[in-house]
Amino acid sequence: MRSQFLQLTFWIYFVFQSVSCKENSFLSEHWNHPLPIQTNPDVYLTESESNYNPDKCANCHMNQYKGWKTSFHAKSIGNGFLWQKAILSKDELNSCLHCHSPLPETKSEVSDTYQNKEILGSKNKHFPEGISNPSIQCASCHIRNQIWYGPPSTKQSNNQIESLGIRMPHNGYKVQMEFESSSFCKSCHESPKSGQKLNGKNLMEVYKEWEESSYSKNGIQCQNCHMPNREHTWKGIHDPEFVRGGLQPIWSLSRTLNGEIQINAELKSIAIGHKFPTYLITKVYLRFFVTNRIGQRKLIEESIVGRLVSTSLTEEYFDTRIAPGNSHVVSVRIADKEKEIKTIDWVIEVDPDEHYIRSFEESLREKSNSISETTKKLLQLSLSEKRESRYILFTSSLPVPVSLPK
Known part of the structure; x- marks a missing residue:
């Protein structure tokens, strides 16, 4: 263990x-x-x-x-x-x-x-x-x-x-x-070739992802995005404005012939030279909510963009990250027989430190009695910092389209 x-x-x-x-x-x-x-x-x-x-x-x-x-x-x-x-x-x-x-x-x-x-x-x-x-x-x-x-x-x-x-x-x-x-x-940003692999992939392949992308072939380096004009900020996933600049959310609503609502959504990587999000720490949540005529709101669909692995790093559950130039697509059809739905909201939330939160919570549960109070306090402070790093990347609302004429 x-x-x-x-x-x-x-x-x-x-x-x-x-x-x-x-x-x-x-x-x-x-x-x-x-x-x-x-x-x-x-x-x-x-x-x-x-x-x-x-x-x-x-x-x-x-x-x-x-x-x-x-x-x-x-x-x-x-x-x-x-x-x-x-x-x-x-x-x-x-x-x-x-x-x-x-x-x-x-x-x-x-x-x-x-x-x-x-x-x-x-x-x-x-x-x-x-x-x-x-x-x-x-x-x-x-x-x-x-x-x-x-x-x-x-x-x-x-x-x-x-x-x-x-x-x-x-x-x-x-x-x-x-x-x-x-x-x-x-x-410092690429696991060694001899390092641990899950499903044939290293735990960290940022350089490899870039090397295999069109950005590498076109001579666009890490520094072009993360150090523009030689800035020393190295902005990344924790910066909402920086992240928004690399993605394009596109979506639409339509009515089917039987009155159902069709949601077609796409989150496209348009200016990111590696998989989004890179590595296995960050998770991005794509959520769709319906609001009815009396203002009640309900979650109807959620998908996760990211690479989810166990806290022990021994098992990969899924990898839905978006490769450069590609998209994460959502297609959902929902019933609206009584024409009660007024609007549908699309909300994208980023949790930059999801894996650390899950791991540190587990450590706090299992190791509280075996570590010093000083160490425990540092762990609690870090966990608090990482919980506070979540942010809403994008939100949009569309009115539900009227029924097609019969």
């Missing part, structure tokens, strides 16, 4: 088990976990440049900093992660941290493994004020061995950047095209 439970932790979302980046030597080295400490005797940096606190990065990169502060990258070590420290082994915890807190310096805030003299010395040097948030930080992606890396400049050529060199803050940076490629995101 314990080994099954561990699979529902955050590491199933970001687990890194030596994901292959052999097709790209830079990425293979850049995400070679565990990452090295930030040291390089051949590089000279001022005291200010050596401070990797994201607040310092904001001095020159305010827009990126503001975006990051609101992002889930900045919340990767939250209540939902921290409560599980009590039930994870050291190796399991460290595996999770490879993606939730990539730098050894930030990992030292969460794991005893990373509290040796060398790492703590590096932390004191690069985070002299301490680390209040050991989540995914600017340096997690952009700094290795005291060398900055990033995408091509929008204002200067690669040669200009290289020629400026040490005259720029932190000695400039090395241009890497990979920062604008979906492959840069793969190591």
Whole structure:
């Protein structure tokens, strides 16, 4: 039971088990976990440049900093992660941290493994004020061995950047095209090929779904949608406006010859480069309600878009996710012999954290007596946060059509 439970932790979302980046030597080295400490005797940096606190990065990169502060990258070590420290082994915890807190310096805030003299010395040097948030930080992606890396400049050529060199803050940076490629995101957003499978599918196949889509063939990368204009917000399923931009709900009502009401509805994926919703956490509910002449409302149809698996991750019950460019179709016929139905409503609700809610509720029931009060409180806080993440994505009402003339 314990080994099954561990699979529902955050590491199933970001687990890194030596994901292959052999097709790209830079990425293979850049995400070679565990990452090295930030040291390089051949590089000279001022005291200010050596401070990797994201607040310092904001001095020159305010827009990126503001975006990051609101992002889930900045919340990767939250209540939902921290409560599980009590039930994870050291190796399991460290595996999770490879993606939730990539730098050894930030990992030292969460794991005893990373509290040796060398790492703590590096932390004191690069985070002299301490680390209040050991989540995914600017340096997690952009700094290795005291060398900055990033995408091509929008204002200067690669040669200009290289020629400026040490005259720029932190000695400039090395241009890497990979920062604008979906492959840069793969190591933390794709289960390893050797990972657990259900019905022939990995638990997480975001990169594969994109790779097999027309978006990949047309050169549309993850960054085009999730980092437009190089924003560092990484908006996703928790952002209603962002989600609405990728979907098109279409529906109509009609009367049949025998007086029944025919509902034809379609939720189409029009601007999403992977299955919707991706992975197995989120569920989307398509519900239809009838309202009669005296204002009474009743649910008549519900379908679920998502991938539903057991909390132990050992069984898949269904997978109704929508592939890029495809649709989820609902066709329902209801009786209305007395012509009592006045309107029909279509409501689409998104539960971004359904699987976590189900899993954490089970943990609270079964583990309340075996975990500390501190851990229990973190679990309760996380469960509350995830319950509050639900939102109405779309709602529409149509009048019931009149009967066809006989």
